[in-house]
Amino acid sequence: MIFIMERSHVIRPAFLLAATALVFPAAAVAQQAQFSTERLKQHVQTLGSDAYEGRGVATRAETKTVDYLISQFKAAGVQPGGDIVNGKRQWTQKVPLLKSDIVGTQHLEFRTPTGAVALNQGQQIAVRAPLNGQREVALNAVPMVFAGYGVTAPERQWDDFKDVDVRGKVIVVLVNDPDFEGGEGNFGGKAMTYYGRWTYKYEEAARRGAAGVLVVHETEPASYGWNTVKNSNTNTMFDIVRQNPRASHAPLEGWIQRDVAANLLRDAGIDFEAAKQAAKRRDFRPMDMKSTFTAHYGAKTEVINSQNVVGLLPGKTRPDETVIYSGHWDHLGIGLPQADGDRIYNGALDNATGISHILEQARAFARGPRPDRSIVFLAVTAEEKGLLGSEYYARNPLYPAAKTVGVLNTDSMGVFGRERDFSISGTAKLDLLDLLIAEGRRQGRTFTADPHPESGGFYRSDHFTMAKVGIPAISFKPGLNLVNGGIARGEAISKEYTEKRYHQPDDEYQPSWDFSGMAEDAALLHAVGLRLANGNDWPNWSQDSEFRAARDQSAAERMGSGPAPAAQPLPAEQPQSGERG
Template sequence: MLKFALLGASALALVATPLAAQTAPSFDPARLSRHVQTISADSYEGRAPATRGETMTVEYLTRAFRDAGLQPGGEMIDGKRQWTQRVPLLKSDIVGAPQLSLTTAGGPLALTQGEQISVRAPTNGQQSVRLSNAPLLFAGYGVAAPERGWDDFKGQDVKGKILVVLINDPDFETGQGDFGGKAMTYYGRWTYKYEEAAKRGAAGVMIVHETAPASYGWATVKNSNTNTMFDIVRANPAAEHTPFESWIQRDTAVALFRAAGLDFEAAKAAARRKDFQPVDLKATLTATTDAKTETLTSDNVAGMLPGTKRPAETVIYTAHHDHIGVGAPDANGDRIFNGAVDNGTGVAHLIEQARAFARGPKPQRSVVFLSVGAEEKGLLGSEYYVANPLYPLSKTVGVLNTDSMGVWGRARDFSISGTARLELLDRLIAEAARQGRTFTPDPKPEAGGFFRSDHFPFAKAGVPAISFKPGNNLVTGGLARGEAAAADYTAKRYHQPDDEWSSEWDFSGIVEDAQLLHAVGQGLANSDAWPNWSDDSEFRSVRDGSAADRVVTKGERG
């Protein structure tokens, strides 16, 4: 068996023990199909947050969870558990074009929205941003990783400054170093760079775009960052976002560094070393940005089964129920982004997983089934849950997320989004082996897929969490058919109106995946184990910081 997390003798014993003694429950493919067909119908209008379509979806989920045998698991109102958790969202749009002036030692540099720079609408709570001659500082990769002995800031005060940082992390160029090689850590993700800058009081961030380390081109950056921005409504938004968040073209960065008497490639090479020192770029930014903001409300839907012995400890299954909604018509005039695979399939699994648990032996720990909203706006439903947990994160055993499951039949393998090293994956690998299946790692770990699904906000808070992905090595047709189907879906249906339910789909693969995920969740729900991250994980220290909350007496365990 593959020991992916490599966590020592205790973990070996943990994984070697069978996780579920009873026979795997049955899952009805016809019932799974009906759920997908229903919530991806045109009448649901693409399930965008704060729309009639989302209201219909929330009502459907509430009925489905109740019919499955769950109890309400949402927020408390007047001492009573509800089925939902309200998720307030901040919507922000730039009014007009940002007024930008970049002055260097060699003279002014042009900055036009969407061309040399992509400026995001502010989500730090401000409706206007006014920067006057804010100095620019090159901060390497913008990383502070104490567990790796890495600090790009070296004690420099960055308050009021614009940080110019590189995308990805220091190992990307060479494939080796302190960050695990090509696989992106969270330190390489653009969201981390904004968060770290805000934590240090910077005035703003310019992330230097390069296609290979970003894993997408400038068009993606432009389209993703110059439109409407969303965030959860935060108690202190300035702690998460600087006033000025942006990306700049590589050519602009080269010119900026040249004007300061620096070679961009040499500066990048220096940033790959631990002894890197921040560099004054001898330039300033003056910026004026106005925004129109409003608050919308989305919903998470939660059902739960209380544990018989340790109800305060929870195992959570998640899936997002939202999609893109109604947009511009495609070549066929279709404007509804139905989101059948993404993520009608994950929602269908969540409902039927709940049914399987409710009809089986009562678990010793509580099991929560959480359908989150606003994933397509930036994982915001799960982000809000983590900021306002319904159940303590320190006593959340693990999170199993499903996002876009396989509709092409059974597979000989399975995968997860991105790369992670944790005992939760070891458990999945062990259970899959009992099905005669193997684990296939993400083929492009440098793209940072781990950070793009709803398990990630939990991981960032230290909770062991993964997002399950179906395998491509299909029982019928093998890897060739699986990869062809995946490529066809990505090209023709992913985030397009043609992501619609089909009567030709084969749900037998989701059935087998559901049995695998059930075995892992059941094993966790009926044990007193606390799976953890690997010692070198960027999430380990956060989890270990709450270890005292998980120490209970024998009497408390029942």
């Protein structure tokens, strides 16, 4: 999930893509879908309740959640859009995942020049259940190296490792990328690149044959507190099933607290802040920490099948072309208790709200005039475990990426009343954003660019996996300039949620929540999807986007495939509910 970030000001965009003039039918704009705040609330209240046990992947709560989503898609009036089995579409797409749990007690210890330092899981350190296929982590006095930001970026003439061989060692790296604190440099300034994400740092450690990697947690560059790290990394881990998992995962992956890292470096005669300053420079070289790490714990690993849930509304004239509404149904399940003993990580905001939105989009489209292109409603699994359900879909699309018009993702919607503005995660430039801004103006609302691109929001939700295969994709974010209370109230709510509820058991439904803003956001996203579904154009990324080449290649695939076959759309199933509108 990408959680709500503070906003200090409204930025009116000056980067509309003049190079591309998309034309959408005016008739599509006239339809204004109405969304029921009561139905939106009921979905959130249900999925975010204790009865759904935090919607953990591969638990009994998954079965219950999937059953609920299918029943609601049926009631909405759409049809199955998942795997084809014996010639018939199913409601789900099977997603094979590697599941891993730490079993037994963990022995975790640093040995520094001043002696042994015992570590407690979830306190000073958060190690993950291994995802490289092994059933045991056994590191015995492995040397440790401080590797700066852990980045190798040849196109930026940057290499934190130089000629230092880290095979068989544990590397300690900083979160985010070298430009974070100074706001300028070789990585594009304040906005985080993918090199700043912890996922990249794990991948690079594996590529270099490291025995382990520990990311140093600091709240500001991570953009979340230690509780989020602890709760997200000390429970069941998942990954897509890989042919060679050891190429993607070192034996040990985890995080350590900032002060733990500072003490380790101090014992080696190195000042932590001085080491950070050195890591910002291109001439940085890895530093011997003069310490070792010992880690022993067992793991239970198995391959399980999770499920993406997929609804489909076939298009009237071009059913082979699709618009996707996506969001993740999972959360963290049952985990470590907080002070009051609560162990259920309900995920009411993250992401019962996004799923509620998708269900009601299905209802609105099914009850309106049938659009020309097909609409896919995609509720993906295992987002909280690394965007896995959407990554599996992107690698194994049910509907070809080349003929997917765009993806509108929702990951945490606004439940604090109507907003004067709206945003997206990250600072990507693409035609979909231009269209969103234009439709927002029809509501009398303004676009607020993400004022905290250093948080890496673009890489933290399910639209990112779609973008990697070229599909234009945005993750919508509600505004913080609230009609009731303005920016000051919006920022206060954002801060309170991030500190006390994000990835914590207190992300629970609140009777005080006001769904009027979410309903207005749903109407905005409906208008965008409707224009895409009734249009003829193929949105693209900006010319300088790293995703442009993949999209351009898909355009060549579309043109090379010849005219679409004259397929007849299947009739939608009749709604099981008499509700309308």
